[in-house]
Amino acid sequence: MSQTLCTLKVQGLDCPTEVAALQAALNGTKGVLELTFDLIHGTMTVRFDDMLTRPEELVERVAARAGMQAELAGRPAPAHTWWGRYSSWVLVAGSGLALAAGVAIEHLAGLRGAARGAYFLSIAAGGWLLFPKALRAARQGRFDIHLLMGLAILGALALSQWDEAATVAFLFGLSELLESLSLERARRAVRALLDVAPQTAEVKGPDGAIRVVPAGSVHARARVQVRAGETVPVDGTILLGRSSVDQKAITGESVPIPREPGDPVFAGTVNGEGTLEIEANGPVDDSLVARIVARVREAQAGRAPMERRIERFARIYTPLVILTALLVMIVPPLIALAIGASASWGLWFGRGLIVLVIACPCALVIATPVAVVSALAAAARRGILIKGGQYLEEFGRLQALAFDKTGTLTKGEPDVVEIVPAGEQGDTDVLRIAAALGNRGGHVLGRAIARHALGMNLDVPDAHDYTAFPGLGAQAKVGAVEYHLGSHRYIDEAGLCQPDFHQRLDHAERAVGTSVALSAPSGPLGWIRLADRARPEASRVLAELHDLGVKTVMLTGDNPQTASAMARELGITRQRAGLLPADKATAIAELDAEHGPTGMVGDGVNDAPALAAARVSVALGGISSGAALETADIVLMADDLTGLPWLVRHSRRTLARIRQNIGIALATKVIVLILAVLGYAGMWLAIVSDVGASLVVTANALRLLRAPRE
Numbered sequence: 001m002s003q004t005l006c007t008l009k010v011q012g013l014d015c016p017t018e019v020a021a022l023q024a025a026l027n028g029t030k031g032v033l034e035l036t037f038d039l040i041h042g043t044m045t046v047r048f049d050d051m052l053t054r055p056e057e058l059v060e061r062v063a064a065r066a067g068m069q070a071e072l073a074g075r076p077a078p079a080h081t082w083w084g085r086y087s088s089w090v091l092v093a094g095s096g097l098a099l100a101a102g103v104a105i106e107h108l109a110g111l112r113g114a115a116r117g118a119y120f121l122s123i124a125a126g127g128w129l130l131f132p133k134a135l136r137a138a139r140q141g142r143f144d145i146h147l148l149m150g151l152a153i154l155g156a157l158a159l160s161q162w163d164e165a166a167t168v169a170f171l172f173g174l175s176e177l178l179e180s181l182s183l184e185r186a187r188r189a190v191r192a193l194l195d196v197a198p199q200t201a202e203v204k205g206p207d208g209a210i211r212v213v214p215a216g217s218v219h220a221r222a223r224v225q226v227r228a229g230e231t232v233p234v235d236g237t238i239l240l241g242r243s244s245v246d247q248k249a250i251t252g253e254s255v256p257i258p259r260e261p262g263d264p265v266f267a268g269t270v271n272g273e274g275t276l277e278i279e280a281n282g283p284v285d286d287s288l289v290a291r292i293v294a295r296v297r298e299a300q301a302g303r304a305p306m307e308r309r310i311e312r313f314a315r316i317y318t319p320l321v322i323l324t325a326l327l328v329m330i331v332p333p334l335i336a337l338a339i340g341a342s343a344s345w346g347l348w349f350g351r352g353l354i355v356l357v358i359a360c361p362c363a364l365v366i367a368t369p370v371a372v373v374s375a376l377a378a379a380a381r382r383g384i385l386i387k388g389g390q391y392l393e394e395f396g397r398l399q400a401l402a403f404d405k406t407g408t409l410t411k412g413e414p415d416v417v418e419i420v421p422a423g424e425q426g427d428t429d430v431l432r433i434a435a436a437l438g439n440r441g442g443h444v445l446g447r448a449i450a451r452h453a454l455g456m457n458l459d460v461p462d463a464h465d466y467t468a469f470p471g472l473g474a475q476a477k478v479g480a481v482e483y484h485l486g487s488h489r490y491i492d493e494a495g496l497c498q499p500d501f502h503q504r505l506d507h508a509e510r511a512v513g514t515s516v517a518l519s520a521p522s523g524p525l526g527w528i529r530l531a532d533r534a535r536p537e538a539s540r541v542l543a544e545l546h547d548l549g550v551k552t553v554m555l556t557g558d559n560p561q562t563a564s565a566m567a568r569e570l571g572i573t574r575q576r577a578g579l580l581p582a583d584k585a586t587a588i589a590e591l592d593a594e595h596g597p598t599g600m601v602g603d604g605v606n607d608a609p610a611l612a613a614a615r616v617s618v619a620l621g622g623i624s625s626g627a628a629l630e631t632a633d634i635v636l637m638a639d640d641l642t643g644l645p646w647l648v649r650h651s652r653r654t655l656a657r658i659r660q661n662i663g664i665a666l667a668t669k670v671i672v673l674i675l676a677v678l679g680y681a682g683m684w685l686a687i688v689s690d691v692g693a694s695l696v697v698t699a700n701a702l703r704l705l706r707a708p709r710e
Contacts, residue, residue: 004047008072008073010062010069010070012042012180021136024065030053031050065136067133067136095121095122095123095173096122096174102166119163119165122166122170126166126169130146134147135150148356152354156168161350167684172687202225203224204225218234218280218282219283222279224236228273229270229271229272232266233267235267235286236264237278238260238261238276241261243273243274245257245270245271246270250268250288250292250637266289321355321356325353328351328355332348351679357690363697367658367697369389370697370698371654372393372654374704375651375654382646384643385635391634392650393651394597395616400595401553401598401644402553402598402614404555404556405556406557408603408641409570410538414445414530414531416449417529417530421525422504422525423526433461433518435453436461436463440474441474443468446516461479462478465482469490472487472490473485473490481521483525484519484520487516497519498524512561512565513529513532516529532566534566553574553591555588556579557577559577563575589613592614598614599615599617599618600616600618617632617634618633619631619635620640634647650704
């Protein structure tokens with residue numbers, strides 16, 4: 001069996017009712033294995049056996065069985081006719097005008113026959129799209145909103161309540177239109193956040209001429225010009241020019257980043273004041289922002305645990321309400337007959353119809369997905385990529401968060417923290433000579449010394465006759481003097497270590513970090529201590545997480561002495577040192593058992609076992625590491641820990657918003673249900689409450705798009 005995925009763009013797919021219709025149309029179809037739906041983007045993804053069916057056949061079946069138009073996503077959409085664009089508006093307006101005319105004719109002119117003609121026109125316009133869907137649902141045995149509304153209209157006509165039937169038809173058409181417009185607003189908001197890359201690029205040809213081409217057709221190594229103020233169209237490396245680049249669209253950083261030749265730039269970022277010429281990595285479809293958008297869309301298509309629970313509840317809720325409607329229609333008249341009173345079948349039949357209208361669970365089911373998608377989009381705008389609603393939901397429930405040390409709580413690279421001269425030389429002299437040797441080699445400590453000296457704008461001399469001794473150190477000449485730079489052991493073995501210097505260096509090596517000694521034929525000149533520095537934001541982030549009730553733990557493979565010193569500096573009370581990768585995974589399991597749901601923050605590659613063991617895994621540095629996009633559940637694109645406290649608050653806000661929406665939907669249903677049974681709610685109130693609840697929960701969920709940056 002050969003399994004294939006295809007995504008269909010389905011017109012009018014904005015409610016769980018349409019989902020049920022599509023499931024009924026395709027489930028059981030030869031070759032169809034699985035269906036998933038994305039209401040925000042109006043798409044249906046089908047996993048199918050391409051030996052048994054084709055995408056074109058699926059499109060035809062959707063039209064024939066569900067009465068809905070679909071086309072393969074990614075293909076040019078067919079041009080809509082005027083009627084296709086505006087039919088809903090015309091039908092709703094026509095239904096409303098005919099209803100108003102009927103009311104005026106009946107109550108002002110007293111012409112009941114003519115009024116019924118106007119009511120009939122109102123019902124016909126309002127039910128033009130409703131009745132075919134109701135008939136289709138009846139054939140498939142589905143009690144959806146269209147069938148329920150159709151029965152309500154027919155029931156009202158059976159009771160000769162023409163005005164009530166016309167009111168139901170008009171209000172339902174209006175509710176469908178408003179619901180569609182509301183969801184389209186959510187779609188536009190999400191698209192505006194995600195579709196940040198431009199459609200075209202200015203490519204420089206071999207003759208120097210500039211041609212404007214589609215960004216998707218730019219090939220690797222093409223030279224692309226980006227003018228001041230323009231959006232970078234593709235990922236690439238700067239060849240010419242200097243500028244500042246606003247990376248807010250990808251990383252959420254508020255400050256533009258300086259960029260010069262040799263630096264990378266990314267599609268979707270905005271060039272500042274200078275013109276840049278970049279060498280493209282490839283077309284925009286292969287860019288970082290394209291991968292981010294793909295991950296966000298995958299996350300939106302998935303369902304959060306809360307959403308799955310609501311759907312299971314809705315499957316029980318709807319039959320129960322239908323049963324309640326039948327009981328309302330039958331039980332009170334039977335009781336009345338039993339006690340010798342008037343049965344009032346028409347009265348209770350009408351009340352039962354109102355209960356049927358209330359049965360639609362649209363507001364309840366849509367309460368979660370719109371909130372989740374809005375929250376995912378808001379996080380993406382801030383530079384936080386969340387790969388699914390389940391991870392967003394879980395993050396707000398975390399009781400503990402474990403951190404890798406090197407590269408996560410620290411910068412992950414050594415830096416000079418102390419320079420100790422041994423003789424008459426000053427700090428600057430020791431640093432200049434050590435930097436000269438370090439600049440010639442490839443050792444990480446030597447390069448760090450050279451970087452530190454250059455950062456201080458020191459005049460670093462050239463070294464020659466350089467020789468490296470792997471694992472020990474190096475020697476080279478600066479001018480006519482031969483110098484040695486390396487470990488304590490290397491200086492000892494070279495016979496350049498004096499007893500007093502040996503004792504002082506031995507004592508210094510007990511401090512955090514690594515000490516590198518510098519010697520000349522005349523004797524030792526001093527040493528430089530290097531250590532990994534904490535990220536500047538780390539201690540503040542850990543304090544914020546503590547205030548939010550999230551316990552923090554540091555896990556590291558480093559020695560206990562270094563780990564304890566770093567923990568004290570950061571203000572973190574719990575740490576475990578000397579851990580192998582498998583030990584970190586075990587530690588995560590122990591923390592989970594001790595404290596409850598535990599997450600892990602790491603670099604996305606080296607901490608793979610621990611990230612896999614955690615309830616939620618978070619990786620830093622997604623903008624520089626494609627691997628982070630693949631390995632972690634959540635990626636902080638800006639390589640900045642400050643997103644973690646914001647994400648805890650954002651996740652909790654999202655869960656609170658979902659609970660509010662569920663409460664609004666259920667409370668509305670219960671109140672109108674009670675009013676209907678008591679005879680205080682008409683058909684119009686049932687419909688208004690249903691559409692009103694749907695609009696309120698959608699608007700409430702969309703507030704998450706404006707989540708504060710804090």
